[in-house]
Amino acid sequence: MKTLTFLSRHAPFGTSNAKACLDMVLASAVFEQQVNYIFMDEGVWQLVRGHEPAGIHAKNTMAALQALELYGVENIFALEESLTERNLSLAHLQIPVRLCTRAEMSSLIQTSDVVTAL
């Protein structure tokens, strides 16, 4: 079993990066690998509760994020300083994530076999 770590660094909707990262995480889960899914930088906006993208004809991916646990993706992190910079706290988030410090994230990266930033 390998450890695959995904860094989701981009906001939802404006570009397809967030969705592209999620699809990769789901594909990795099918292979039953050890997956770390880390939201950082603009990526933390993906977690904010209450998205209503119907007005921009976009798909709400929150259900897919909430279903990650069913797929065996349990290591979901948000970089604490990225939340703080954006005046966000855990109370704003729709899905349960573990907060991590920059040092903890660096350590997760170093102990991974493959790291994908999208």
Added chain:
Amino acid sequence: MKTLTFLSRHAPFGTSNAKACLDMVLASAVFEQQVNYIFMDEGVWQLVRGHEPAGIHAKNTMAALQALELYGVENIFALEESLTERNLSLAHLQIPVRLCTRAEMSSLIQTSDVVTAL
């Protein structure tokens, strides 16, 4: 005659924005309009002398920039603070440009009929 102003805000080679802006300027010149071509933000890197893009299989667009005057594009500006932020001066630049302040640029924008930022 209309005044068409182009803001070239992106570095060369990494993306196609710089070339896309240049092509628009050349097309506008054919229509014999009043054209302002302003290099600002990362766009000022396009002007630096000595580009050698053969190693990345890209085309050197400096000749096209130098030929702008022949096409009647004479109002070529570089935003002074963008050069300063990048530790660049007129001595680094391959083509003659007029330096402009932020206020002068704002004024050029306000008196234009169409402004295109690329």
Added chain:
Amino acid sequence: MIISVMVTGSPVSQQSAQTALSFCQAALTAGHQIYRVFFYEDAVQLGSALNVAPQDERNLNAAWSEFVKQYELDAVICVASALKRGILDDGEASRYQKPAANLAEGFDISGLGQWVDACLNSDRVVSFGA
């Protein structure tokens, strides 16, 4: 007013082509006239007739194609951008001896001059995407 619109962003990986469509629809609703829509750079992919959208997502290419047909808009795909990205009408496909054309209905392939012409003949001009 007479309005022209330029779109430059990739229709799949950027939001700009979606924003531009909503803007154009709102402009017509408000009684304005659209002189031309010009697709430049990655936005020329909106002209592909071969794309297939996932069942639960909007097919933006089809939505644009239907919109320009319904209102008989002048929708121009930049030829230089299109050739580089493999968007061809029958004429270009035959000129370059390519096995197929893929331009969707409602769009024309033409030069950058069409955009300059739009700038000269419109009261307002708006760009979407990078």
Added chain:
Amino acid sequence: MIISVMVTGSPVSQQSAQTALSFCQAALTAGHQIYRVFFYEDAVQLGSALNVAPQDERNLNAAWSEFVKQYELDAVICVASALKRGILDDGEASRYQKPAANLAEGFDISGLGQWVDACLNSDRVVSFGA
């Protein structure tokens, strides 16, 4: 070493597909093995056989197609990304009743699982573009 490469950037409007090709060529020159190249998101446009490059510019699609054929590399175009962008092989064109296919020689269309498989079977993995 066994290396796999993912490319995500638009081949025309971003440099990443060019960088990735030079990297792969250097990897082979250094004696490494390329297990797979995976094209995702806007990079799937590299698989278009319809593109026409300006005479004074490199045709990056053709360069990639020739490279993967010459070294018999496994070059996979992500099917989900490709369908959205109108890149089709004969099978997909017929399945979705599209008038033409446009996939260039040397590429295969397949799923994201091919990339995960590459991650599991390679010593090193590098991504280009976003």
Added chain:
Amino acid sequence: MSTLHIVSSSPFDSNAFSSALKTASQGDAILLIENGVYAAVDALQIDNLMSGAMPDVTHYVLTEDVDARALPRLRNNIAKVDYAGFVALVCQHHNSVSWN
């Protein structure tokens, strides 16, 4: 003669908003759309950008993009407009600049 500055990239990872802010003249307007709406949030980094901003420049945000992203709290003095308002803003100003 005034200009509508349309910003579509987030101020947290692009200089588009900062550049628009420094370029806008008195009487101009700034409209935040797409990921540009993150420039409407109430956060220190945005305050810092705003501190040197020209007064008498009205800031707008596109409702559809705010709703899609569920922005928790907007900074003061931002007006919401829908697509019809977007069109009206384009018509009210002499020209527009799209900052990406």
Added chain:
Amino acid sequence: MSTLHIVSSSPFDSNAFSSALKTASQGDAILLIENGVYAAVDALQIDNLMSGAMPDVTHYVLTEDVDARALPRLRNNIAKVDYAGFVALVCQHHNSVSWN
């Protein structure tokens, strides 16, 4: 176990370099490619980013991208590598992260 951080966007308009710099651990390396090479220039804004950087992280820049852009002057302690050197760096490190 060390990581190669590959940065391909300019620090003047993207947070990629800044984020890589803050994430890199001791013994990691940062390789600047494409528009990322602008993070190698000798300018105040880059100095400011570097001031909080982890020591013992080696910085490299891809020669072909530097030559293409004719960077006037590089900051100190940056090593140049060509594509062969890029491949070698990938092999020398346990994994890589591409920051765009």
